[in-house]
Amino acid sequence: MTDGGEPGERGPLGTTLVIIPTYNEADNLKNVVSRLRSAVPDAHVLVADDNSPDGTGKLADELAARDDSVHVLHRTAKEGLGAAYLAGFRWGIARDYGVLVEMDADGSHQPEELHRLLTALKGADLVLGSRWIAGGRVVNWPRTRELLSRGGSTYSRLLLDVPLRDVTGGFRAFRRETLEGLGMEDVASQGYCFQVDLAHRAVRAGYRVVEVPITFVERERGNSKMSRDIVAEALWRVTAWGVEGRVKKILGRRHT
Numbered sequence: 007m008t009d010g011g012e013p014g015e016r017g018p019l020g021t022t023l024v025i026i027p028t029y030n031e032a033d034n035l036k037n038v039v040s041r042l043r044s045a046v047p048d049a050h051v052l053v054a055d056d057n058s059p060d061g062t063g064k065l066a067d068e069l070a071a072r073d074d075s076v077h078v079l080h081r082t083a084k085e086g087l088g089a090a091y092l093a094g095f096r097w098g099i100a101r102d103y104g105v106l107v108e109m110d111a112d113g114s115h116q117p118e119e120l121h122r123l124l125t126a127l128k129g130a131d132l133v134l135g136s137r138w139i140a141g142g143r144v145v146n147w148p149r150t151r152e153l154l155s156r157g158g159s160t161y162s163r164l165l166l167d168v169p170l171r172d173v174t175g176g177f178r179a180f181r182r183e184t185l186e187g188l189g190m191e192d193v194a195s196q197g198y199c200f201q202v203d204l205a206h207r208a209v210r211a212g213y214r215v216v217e218v219p220i221t222f223v224e225r226e227r228g229n230s231k232m233s234r235d236i237v238a239e240a241l242w243r244v245t246a247w248g249v250e251g252r253v254k255k256i257l258g259r260r261h262t
C-alpha cells in the first residue's frame with residue numbers, strides 16, 4: 007500500500023463502469039458478462055472491442071440489446087490494450103461514472119471478486135487486484151509465466167520505487183478523480199507496460215493505492231495476446247522511466 011491521505015476521508019463512490027477490452031473473445035464474452043451482471047448487479051459494463059475478426063463486437067451488440075446496463079465501444083482497428091482502456095475511461099468519465107474498473111474478458115479476473123476491490127476503494131484512490139500479496143494466487147499458470155510476471159513486478163518496483171507487489175496486473179478499480187489526475191492525455195504505453203505506467207503515475211501523484219488479493223485463473227478458451235513485443239515494450243519503457251527518475255533526483259539534489 008502507498009501513502010496519500012488517510013483511509014475513509016473520500017467521497018461516495020458513485021456508479022461503477024466495468025471496462026472489458028476485447029480482441030477475439032467470442033468464446034468468453036457472454037460468460038464473463040453474465041457472471042459480472044450476477045456478481046455486481048449495480049455495475050454497468052462497457053465492452054471496448056477493436057473490430058475483432060471473430061465477431062466479438064457483434065456478440066457484444068447482442069448482449070447490449072438485451073441489457074440496458076451493457077454498452078459497446080466499437081473501435082476500428084487493433085491498437086492494443088492501453089488505447090482501448092483510455093478510450094473506455096474517456097467514455098465513462100464523459101457519462102459521469104464514479105468508478106472505472108479494468109477487467110479482462112478471458113475469465114482470468116473473476117467477477118465474483120470485484121466487490122472486494124470496490125469495498126477497498128471506499129478508503130483508497132486506486133485498488134489493484136494482486137496475485138503477489140498474501141492471499142493472492144494464480145491457478146493453472148505455467149511456471150515460466152509466473153516467473154515472468156513476478157520478475158516484471160519486482161523489476162518495476164525496484165526501478166520505479168513503487169511499493170507495490172503486483173504492478174502489471176489488470177484487475178483494477180479507479181475513482182474517476184484518480185484517472186482525471188493522472189494525465190491520461192500523454193499515456194503512450196500499451197501492453198503490461200500500460201498497467202505499470204498508470205500505477206507509477208498514481209504513486210507519484212500521491213494517491214492512496216491499495217492492493218487486494220485475487221485468485222487469477224489462466225484463460226481456458228481463446229488465444230492470449232501476450233507477445234514478445236509486449237514484453238520488450240515493458241522492459242524498455244520501465245527502464246527508461248527508472249533512469250529518468252534517477253537523473254531527475256540527482257539533478258534536483260545538485261540544485262538545492
Ligand SMILES: Nc1nc2c(ncn2[C@@H]2O[C@H](COP(=O)(O)OP(=O)(O)OP(=O)(O)O)[C@@H](O)[C@H]2O)c(=O)[nH]1
Binds near residue numbers: 028029054055
Ligand atoms: N480492445 C482490445 N483488447 C485487447 C487487445 N489486446 C488484448 N486485449 C484484451 O485484453 C485482455 C487481456 O488480454 P490477454 O490476451 O488475456 O492477455 P493476458 O491476460 O496478458 O495474457 P494471458 O494470460 O495469456 O491471457 C483480454 O480481454 C483481451 O481480449 C487489443 O489490442 N485491443
Ligand SMILES: [Mg+2]
Binds near residue numbers: 112230
Ligand atoms: Mg488473459
